[in-house]
Amino acid sequence: MSKTAKIIHRILQVLLLGGLVCEFVFFLMHWGSLPEQPGIHFDHDGNFDVYASKIYGFYPHLISLIVIAADIVLTWIVAKEKLKLGLKVNEKGKRLIISSIVITLDIAAIAVVLCFCFWVYAVSKQSPKIMDNGPMIIFECTVHIVLAAVIFQCIVNRMCREKTESVTDLTPGEKRKRNLRFLLTGSAEKPEPGKHHGLIRVASWLIVGMMLAIMSFVIERLPHDDIADNYHGLAYFANFGDYYAKWLVFLPFIVMVPFMALFEFIGIRSMKKGRLHLTVLADRLKMIFAVFGGWWEIILGSEQPISIVSVCIFALLCIMTYISYFIKNRN
Numbered sequence: 001m002s003k004t005a006k007i008i009h010r011i012l013q014v015l016l017l018g019g020l021v022c023e024f025v026f027f028l029m030h031w032g033s034l035p036e037q038p039g040i041h042f043d044h045d046g047n048f049d050v051y052a053s054k055i056y057g058f059y060p061h062l063i064s065l066i067v068i069a070a071d072i073v074l075t076w077i078v079a080k081e082k083l084k085l086g087l088k089v090n091e092k093g094k095r096l097i098i099s100s101i102v103i104t105l106d107i108a109a110i111a112v113v114l115c116f117c118f119w120v121y122a123v124s125k126q127s128p129k130i131m132d133n134g135p136m137i138i139f140e141c142t143v144h145i146v147l148a149a150v151i152f153q154c155i156v157n158r159m160c161r162e163k164t165e166s167v168t169d170l171t172p173g174e175k176r177k178r179n180l181r182f183l184l185t186g187s188a189e190k191p192e193p194g195k196h197h198g199l200i201r202v203a204s205w206l207i208v209g210m211m212l213a214i215m216s217f218v219i220e221r222l223p224h225d226d227i228a229d230n231y232h233g234l235a236y237f238a239n240f241g242d243y244y245a246k247w248l249v250f251l252p253f254i255v256m257v258p259f260m261a262l263f264e265f266i267g268i269r270s271m272k273k274g275r276l277h278l279t280v281l282a283d284r285l286k287m288i289f290a291v292f293g294g295w296w297e298i299i300l301g302s303e304q305p306i307s308i309v310s311v312c313i314f315a316l317l318c319i320m321t322y323i324s325y326f327i328k329n330r331n
Contacts, residue, residue, distance in 0.1 A: 001079050001095060001098055001099045002099060005095075005099035005102065005103065008103055009075065009079075009102050009103060009106060012103065012106035012107065012110060013071070013072065013075075013106060015110055016068050016071065016106070016109055016110055016113055017068065019064070019113040019114060019117055020061065020064045020065065020068060020113060022117065023060060023061065023064065023113075023116060023117045023120040024061050026120055026121065027057055027058075027061070027120050027123070027124050029124075030124035030125070031054070031057075034054045034057070034123075034124070034126070035054070035126075036054065037051045037052060037053065037054075038051065038054050038057070038123060038126060039051050039123065039126060039128060040052050040054075040056045040057065040123055040221075041224065042122070042128050042131045047128055048126075048128050049224075050221070050224050052221055056220075056221060057120070057123050057124075059217060060116035060117075060119045060120055061116075061120075062217060063112075063116060063214065063217075064112070064113045064116050066210060066213055066214070067109050067112045067113060068109060068113070070109070070206065070210060071105055071106060071108075071109035074105055074206075075102045075105050075106065077202065078098055078101050078102055078105070079098060079102050081098070090160050092160055093156050093157065093159070093160025094160075096156045096160070097153050097156050097157065100152055100153050100156070101149075101153070103149075104145065104146060104149040107142065107145055107146075108142055108145075108146065111138050111139070111141070111142040114138055115134075115135040115138055115139070118130055118131060118134045118135055118138075119131065119135075197267065197271060197279055197283055200283040200284075200286065200287050201264070201267070201283070201286075203287065203290075204260065204286045204287045204289075204290035205260075205290070207290040207291065207293075207294045208253060208256075208257060208260070208290055208293070208294070210294075211253070211293075211294040211297050211298075212250075212253065214301075215249060215297050218301045219235070219246050219249055219301070222234075222235040222236070222246060222249065222301070222303070223235055223236040223243065223303060224303060231243045233245070233246060234246060235248070235249050235300075235303070236303045237300070237303075238303055238304055239305045239306055249297070249300045249301060250297070251300070252292075252293045252294075252296035252297050253293050253297060255293075256289045256290070256292070256293035257293070259285075259289055260286050260289050260290060260293075263282040263283070263285050263286040263289070264282070264286060266278065266282040267279050267282035267283050267286065270282065277325055277328050277329050278325070278329070280325065281321060281322065281324075281325040284321045285318060285321055288314065288317050288318060288321065292310070292314045295310065296310070
């Protein structure tokens, strides 16, 4: 990272910690004035739809702390190049791309913390209207910033890539393949099997860890519409239209994590033996299982039904991944 990027990175992390401190102090200042059952959750119209113990007011502080910790760890890993990102660019390009990734992660974390600052203000003041537009504007701005960062990284990767092969002697068909590969992946070079092995390992298990931490806190307020506490210890499962034990909310990860552990073992063993296509298969399946497991955890935590569409997409991705491995391994 350049000196300027490091300074920006430090400033953004100070803002992150400052946001956490401000929201925490602000909530404590209004703790005594809150009713025992304040509004703590909001519907799409900006009104409270859940009233519960004010102890749940510490929910945003916990999530903000997790987000800040994740940002500190991820930015350190990227900045110190602890993971092989598969970059085939010169030193200037590598410096620009790494700086861009680090700053983008900081901005995304700030957006999350800022949304929770709105949440804390709305709960502390018992004025939910601020949640109607504020977080959505932050979300839309963050999405545009992330997309702009991705475009910037692709351009840098294109402009600063190392000249590993001569492109003047390529046939028109090979040049078209290079252009298509660049549009799809951000790199015109043929991908090396297993080059993102370390990155996928960290990302997949990070998804599991963060979602388990979030769901462990969310599960206490389920079912969210049980104001009379008629279903204590139960959660509503929309797919079955009935209430069951809360621990079943963790069912996606109960099913997925053992498979992920198996893929982890296969990936490590195949990498050591040089079977890189098998490593790629294990890594891709592990990431698919982590992403869909986390998504289905969010769905169950929101007491919404898991759609057959998402299940079909999950199955289709797994099948396509195996077919890709079979074809490459056969070749």
